[in-house]
Amino acid sequence: MITTHKIIFKDSKRMKELIDESIDLVVTSPPYPMIEMWDQIFAKQNEKIDRALKKKDGAAAFELMHQELDKVWVELYRVLREGGIACINIGDATRTIDSHFALYTNHSRIHTYMQKLGFSALPAILWRKQTNAPNKFMGSGMMPPGAYVTLEHEYVLILRKGNKKEFETNEEKKLRRESSFFWEERNIWFSDVWMDLKGTSQNLFDNKTRDRSAAFPFELPYRLITMFSIKGDTVLDPFFGIGTTMFAAMAAARNSIGYEIDRDLREQIMSKSSGIVGFSNQRIVERLEKHLAFVEDRSQTKGKFKYANNHYLFPVMTKQETDLIINGLLSIEQIDMDSFDVAYSDKPQKEYVGIWDEYILSDSDRKDMKKRISPKKRKKSHEQKQLFE
Ligand SMILES: C[S@@+](CC[C@H](N)C(=O)[O-])C[C@H]1O[C@@H](n2cnc3c(N)ncnc32)[C@H](O)[C@@H]1O
Numbered sequence: 001m002i003t004t005h006k007i008i009f010k011d012s013k014r015m016k017e018l019i020d021e022s023i024d025l026v027v028t029s030p031p032y033p034m035i036e037m038w039d040q041i042f043a044k045q046n047e048k049i050d051r052a053l054k055k056k057d058g059a060a061a062f063e064l065m066h067q068e069l070d071k072v073w074v075e076l077y078r079v080l081r082e083g084g085i086a087c088i089n090i091g092d093a094t095r096t097i098d099s100h101f102a103l104y105t106n107h108s109r110i111h112t113y114m115q116k117l118g119f120s121a122l123p124a125i126l127w128r129k130q131t132n133a134p135n136k137f138m139g140s141g142m143m144p145p146g147a148y149v150t151l152e153h154e155y156v157l158i159l160r161k162g163n164k165k166e167f168e169t170n171e172e173k174k175l176r177r178e179s180s181f182f183w184e185e186r187n188i189w190f191s192d193v194w195m196d197l198k199g200t201s202q203n204l205f206d207n208k209t210r211d212r213s214a215a216f217p218f219e220l221p222y223r224l225i226t227m228f229s230i231k232g233d234t235v236l237d238p239f240f241g242i243g244t245t246m247f248a249a250m251a252a253a254r255n256s257i258g259y260e261i262d263r264d265l266r267e268q269i270m271s272k273s274s275g276i277v278g279f280s281n282q283r284i285v286e287r288l289e290k291h292l293a294f295v296e297d298r299s300q301t302k303g304k305f306k307y308a309n310n311h312y313l314f315p316v317m318t319k320q321e322t323d324l325i326i327n328g329l330l331s332i333e334q335i336d337m338d339s340f341d342v343a344y345s346d347k348p349q350k351e352y353v354g355i356w357d358e359y360i361l362s363d364s365d366r367k368d369m370k371k372r373i374s375p376k377k378r379k380k381s382h383e384q385k386q387l388f389e
Helices: 036-045 047-054 058-079 106-117 170-178 183-189 219-228 244-251 263-273 276-302 363-372 375-388
Strands: 002-008 023-028 080-090 093-097 100-104 119-128 153-161 234-237 255-259 329-336 339-344
Touching: 002 244, 023 058, 023 219, 023 244, 036 047, 036 058, 047 058, 058 080, 058 100, 058 106, 080 106, 080 219, 106 119, 106 153, 153 219, 183 219, 183 276, 219 244, 234 244, 244 255, 244 263, 244 276, 244 329, 263 329, 276 329
Parallel strands: 002 255, 023 080, 023 234, 234 255
Antiparallel strands: 002 339, 080 153, 093 100, 119 153, 329 339
């Protein structure tokens, strides 16, 4: 298997390189309106923004900045396939303008606009972005009522274009089964609050417009890509930055396309690409190791597992995980100035293939169990199963 990755150094308000309905998933994080580090980037796109800021009209600046982002959201709707999902990482902003402190609710402005475009909102994720800054508490200290709550979370808005994606051919269905994730990963990833993401280095070298990358942690796009697309799908990031979404797509065996307005970031992106094979394989090994630890732990408290994975042979919780395989990366090749191919192994990592018979119910165990479950209980569990199908 090979995936392709392309960076287009252009404004994403007009993604003419992409035909309608050609993208399966969007994972992105725009510049955040009313966060000072992005003022210049927005002001370059519309001079009225600079004027509103100079006039200290926060509400007008906020709206004008969002109107620039709106143009990208319109393009996203065009290029996403029916059933495709857009995941938008966004934080609100607090700012004091002319002695007036206010919260600028970026997440709700984007959410409302996307729904007006025709997207359906799905439950969103809130992730904890803890700050240890000594001056993190704002306002009147210990004296009520003028102290303000600190913003230590961001949102991942999740929106879908049209109805659920259909998988029709046998090949699509097979790829979908192979792209499944572990039951215990599902229990954490599909919770609406993520407390376990660690921040990432923000250093940028030689950049004329800003000194911080504003990159999100690798784990954020890696999870979202694994949750909302299948291998071989194409993931778009219209606000590419230093390419975290592309590197996560490489690790997850998806194709990717990114748009970035700031050409100065090219060198930093290229310098990161050389380490991606080792980095991704390490994250894959970590997932497999965590699964084996889960198996050991659960077997001690709950006994044997019902299912075995067909590739690794280790136990898994559900039938949906039996074809799961996480393809290791073999190599990355730079094709031209701004694109890469990544090659993958189609075999399971041999260190993780083993015999786990004593952890998995045998056919005779199953027969015994069936005998032990009373007909009344069996009827109830059948009814419950139907509820979830
Ligand atoms: C918050 S950063 C994204 C960081 C990225 N998620 C990462 O991990 O590196 C937003 C990026 O969008 C870029 N940008 C802003 N407006 C843009 C536009 N209209 N078209 C393309 N890129 C844009 C900025 O230069 C910046 O690099």
